[in-house]
Amino acid sequence: MSNWEEIEADVFLQLLEKGHIEAGQVIDVRESFEWDYYHLEQSTHIPMNTIPHHLGQIADDKPLYIVCAHGVRSANVCGYLEKQGYGSLLNVTGGMAAIALLQGFQYD
16 A cells, blocks of 8 residues: 555646645656656656655655656656655656646647
8 A cells, every 4th residue: 555646637737836836846757858848847857767866855844746757657756755755745647748738738
C-alpha cells in the first residue's frame, strides 16, 4: 500500500491557478527535450533518472505534485520518494499531455 495519491490534471490546474501550490512543489520528471518542448512555469525540472542525486533540493515539508508526460514515470518517482521518507506526494494523472489538452495545446 502506498501513501501517495493520484490527482486529476484538471484539479491540479485549478489549485495551481488559484495559487494554492507554491514554487518548488511541482516536480517535472521528464527528460530535457520534453521539458524544452512544453512545461509549466511553476515547475522544477528534475529528470527521473537524476532524482536520487537531487533529494536535498526536493522539499519534504509540503505536498509535492509529481508530473511527467502521461503519469507513469511520475508514479514511479512517487513510489521512490515515498521509500526515501517523503510524505505528501501526488501523482498528476495523465501528466503533461492531460494538462496541455486542458490548456488548449496538443502535447503529443
